[in-house]
Amino acid sequence: MVTLEDVAKQAGVSLATASRVLNGSTRQVGATLRARVERAADELGYRANIAAQTLARGASNVIGIVVHDLTDPYFAALADGAMRAAATEGMLVMVGTTHRDPEQEIAYVATMNAQRVRAVLLAGSRVDDPVVTGRLREELARYQEGGGRAACVGQDLLGVDTVAPANRAGAAALARALAGLGHTRFAVLAGPPHLVTAADRCAGFAAALRELGLPEPVVVHGPFDRDGGYRAATEIGEATCVFAVNDVMAVGALAACRERGIRVPEDVSVAGFDDIVTLRDHVPALTTVRLPLTDMGARALELALGREDATAAPVVEHVAGEVVLRESVRRMA
């Protein structure tokens, strides 16, 4: 590989001068030498060794994002937002996928720390396990002590800057909207009990029903994905309205209904959460709670990067969800 020294030699200047010309220094270099260096670099096809730069500068230009699953459009949207924001800051992005294994998440924080990434973003639901969360916090703290910045999209449980979707409030608003259509018997496809996102949405929904004086919903637990929704949909009992705690599950539920000859929304209404773009053309169109996922990802990155005072208290930004009523629910007679 061509090194800076090669370039300097070829241009007949010192290493320092070559460095100043090629890799953005505050110091000026005279026009003649500058041109000579640039020409040499071009002729030789010089590419700076970023590992060396990172080492010398003590700071890298990559940021780390840890998500559960890139093929889940929820995380893809979050990651996309973060990556766009990163690009405008001139940063590269390193992505880790945990496939929902909390241990992996901890391991990734350690790895990102080793990489000395400028910031790490934890996207995705926290898990209701104090031990695991504690270890994650420890690992994050270690990273932050070393000057790293961290942010999280999800529940404010990590003591870092957080973009927190209003899962409870959004689900509650949805419940009120559905109750407003005349529904009284509800079921919730609630996802796994230990996933805080799922639990919050479920709890928010149930609490709103309670406030309205409506009966408790049937709660069916299961995986947080399409198949989880598909299977859970078979156990909704007499409900006339089903809330799946995310869109992907809702689509699974819709598929289950279709296969069993249950019409939506005529026989049963179905709603989801997230408003996944890829699913907007689904038939029937899904009633849901819209979250500005791309913006959230971008915002989280800005929070992590923007923090000037490392000792300041973490900021938590709440983002509201907007209920979007579509064909998959109907008004009760």
Added chain:
Amino acid sequence: MVTLEDVAKQAGVSLATASRVLNGSTRQVGATLRARVERAADELGYRANIAAQTLARGASNVIGIVVHDLTDPYFAALADGAMRAAATEGMLVMVGTTHRDPEQEIAYVATMNAQRVRAVLLAGSRVDDPVVTGRLREELARYQEGGGRAACVGQDLLGVDTVAPANRAGAAALARALAGLGHTRFAVLAGPPHLVTAADRCAGFAAALRELGLPEPVVVHGPFDRDGGYRAATEIGEATCVFAVNDVMAVGALAACRERGIRVPEDVSVAGFDDIVTLRDHVPALTTVRLPLTDMGARALELALGREDATAAPVVEHVAGEVVLRESVRRMA
């Protein structure tokens, strides 16, 4: 940050010994010292500085993936496959998104080169522009001269290891299947003319029709995304069967039909390409050509990493598509 030297000092050993214990060396270290070092590292919370390791070793453990758009499930699936494969090799993944800008793609190869990533994966269609392709090849060559490995998912146009989906053959098989259902008047929602993937699928489809002695299809160009399909669908003329060159476009076309009261498949049949998992529950279920995207991503990574002899000719692996007939097409009376 705590450095290896801190650990060595705390353990009362030399830097060399500490390095050998902590960062996988071939050399043995006695049990006593080994334990002392491990203990010190643990107490201090040592995390190796990977930038330093990369510099010293001259090789990093990260691989780069360049995709067009992560929120497009096609690329998400490809990236997911590659990331899984990378994880099993103990590699990290750096992702760049170009948003379909070929200049960005070139820039990312240069950046990945600067990062000294172990391998770079170019996922996504080539563009029919010899100048741009030439510059990309140059940049790749520069990277490979420095010992980098590269692979590509898409057309074999870059002179690197390639996983090449059988776009022409898949589209041709689809055409024959649709013709077998009795269709004779076709339209192709063809995407942008300069995108090789789109062009190949279109050409394969048209060629098969020709061989069958059927009339030329109506070809409508437009963007390669959902909205492109949506808009193009309004210009299909008298066709009874529409082939959108990817699933996302097909879904857009389906939406357009729905809005205009055109029933699918009763009034018109629609088919796509890729068999995107997230779209499998679409109604009507989409006829398509299935590509094993996750495997393709993984395979490309293996190709790039597995290459022992850097001078060997690039290998091109063709992967077939499988026609999947579903509800969105019907048999003509």
Added chain:
DNA sequence: GCAGACTTGGAAACCGCTTTCCGGGAGGTC
């Protein structure tokens, strides 16, 4: 009991770049 082969720990060179610190020359002031 001793030569020779292994094993194991440490000193130091090196990976490629940034940046501080110096020194010399140009430009400005009185």
Added chain:
DNA sequence: GACCTCCCGGAAAGCGGTTTCCAAGTCTGC
């Protein structure tokens, strides 16, 4: 014209690791 700045180029000291090369033990086998 002397003096003081200011500007710009270069030498060299790191950044935090890895690895080569030595030297000192430790084991063998005879």
